[in-house]
Amino acid sequence: MSQILRRPRRLRRTDAIRRLVRETRLDVSDLIWPLFVHAGPDPIEVASMPGVLRHSLGSLVRSCAEAEILGLPAVAIFPSISPSLKDPQGAHGLSQDNILYQAVRAVKKECPGLLVITDVALDPYTSHGHDGLLSPDGNTVDNDATVEVLCRLAVLEAEAGADIVAPSDMMDGRVRAIREALDAARFLDTAIMSYAAKYASSLYGPFRDAVGSKIGKNAISKSTYQMDPANRLEAKLEVRLDEIEGADIVMVKPASYYLDIIREVRDIAAVPVAAYQVSGEYAQIHAAARLGWLDYQATRDESLLAIRRAGADMILTYFAREVAEGISRDQGSR
Numbered sequence: 001m002s003q004i005l006r007r008p009r010r011l012r013r014t015d016a017i018r019r020l021v022r023e024t025r026l027d028v029s030d031l032i033w034p035l036f037v038h039a040g041p042d043p044i045e046v047a048s049m050p051g052v053l054r055h056s057l058g059s060l061v062r063s064c065a066e067a068e069i070l071g072l073p074a075v076a077i078f079p080s081i082s083p084s085l086k087d088p089q090g091a092h093g094l095s096q097d098n099i100l101y102q103a104v105r106a107v108k109k110e111c112p113g114l115l116v117i118t119d120v121a122l123d124p125y126t127s128h129g130h131d132g133l134l135s136p137d138g139n140t141v142d143n144d145a146t147v148e149v150l151c152r153l154a155v156l157e158a159e160a161g162a163d164i165v166a167p168s169d170m171m172d173g174r175v176r177a178i179r180e181a182l183d184a185a186r187f188l189d190t191a192i193m194s195y196a197a198k199y200a201s202s203l204y205g206p207f208r209d210a211v212g213s214k215i216g217k218n219a220i221s222k223s224t225y226q227m228d229p230a231n232r233l234e235a236k237l238e239v240r241l242d243e244i245e246g247a248d249i250v251m252v253k254p255a256s257y258y259l260d261i262i263r264e265v266r267d268i269a270a271v272p273v274a275a276y277q278v279s280g281e282y283a284q285i286h287a288a289a290r291l292g293w294l295d296y297q298a299t300r301d302e303s304l305l306a307i308r309r310a311g312a313d314m315i316l317t318y319f320a321r322e323v324a325e326g327i328s329r330d331q332g333s334r
């Protein structure tokens with residue numbers, strides 16, 4: 001007679017029983033697809049992000065239409081600005097006809113039901129690549145001066161048609177200021193998805209290739225505003241503050257190295273929690289798969305499932321489109 005009373009393996013025997021007891025599922029509705037757009041006539045691949053393009057306006061709109069058909073609820077659009085249009089103030093961000101606002105208008109015209117999310121930050125537009133304005137002595141990123149510009153950016157994005165604005169700069173007090181600016185301009189229904197716990201991570205490299213926001217060697221570090229990867233309690237403080245200031249959704253970024261933070265944030269927040277599987281996470285999986293060291297699809301799917309299991313209600317991921325395709329295919333075959 002067997003001595004083992006409890007045999008958990010019973011519930012792992014077949015695919016059917018595993019499906020029956022599965023605790024976490026990835027749904028197309030959980031995914032947000034980040035997309036890049038530039039002013040050129042043709043899409044250009046981002047070298048460090050296989051399969052990711054800097055879209056032309058035309059190819060961006062086509063991709064958004066496909067996303068909508070696949071059932072993806074939202075895209076996040078990031079501009080890649082020509083270096084000749086950048087300056088230390090990021091003035092091009094305030095130009096109503098820049099490629100981001102054109103893109104948002106075009107996408108909302110073609111796909112009115114698809115949610116468009118835009119970053120509120122200056123890094124696509126500044127020659128130094130920082131998310132904000134430098135102080136007059138050039139030694140720091142000036143919080144309060146930056147917040148004023150962020151408010152103007154957010155209103156311009158909302159005017160172009162963005163459904164959700166996403167301050168990604170980690171300045172203090174910007175969520176409240178942006179909420180007030182949006183409300184004053186009567187954009188009462190434009191939501192704020194705050195990059196609440198955004199870490200100063202090594203994993204943003206490929207994104208900075210994509211938008212050309214690499215920071216020079218001797219410049220100020222983004223660690224003066226993004227969070228220290230060593231810190232956990234501070235993430236809870238940031239989330240609490242952003243909730244009080246009026247964030248509709250809070251985000252943890254990056255995702256995979258910060259699953260503990262996602263869990264803690266999910267446990268304390270009263271609003272939906274987003275996680276951003278960033279460019280470096282995407283690039284790592286592609287690179288290992290190219291070398292034949294990891295199975296591409298299995299690693300990709302496990303990474304997203306783990307982020308969901310940790311507590312993310314929604315995930316920004318460059319895999320969104322292909323995973324959505326896979327999910328609809330699987331559901332069709334059952």
Ligand code: PBG
Pocket residue numbers: 119121123131168169203204205206207208213277278279280
């Ligand atoms: C900039 C911004 C960054 C990302 C999203 N918005 C990079 C940065 O902070 O330098 C990173 C996204 C990614 O790596 O995929 N405000």
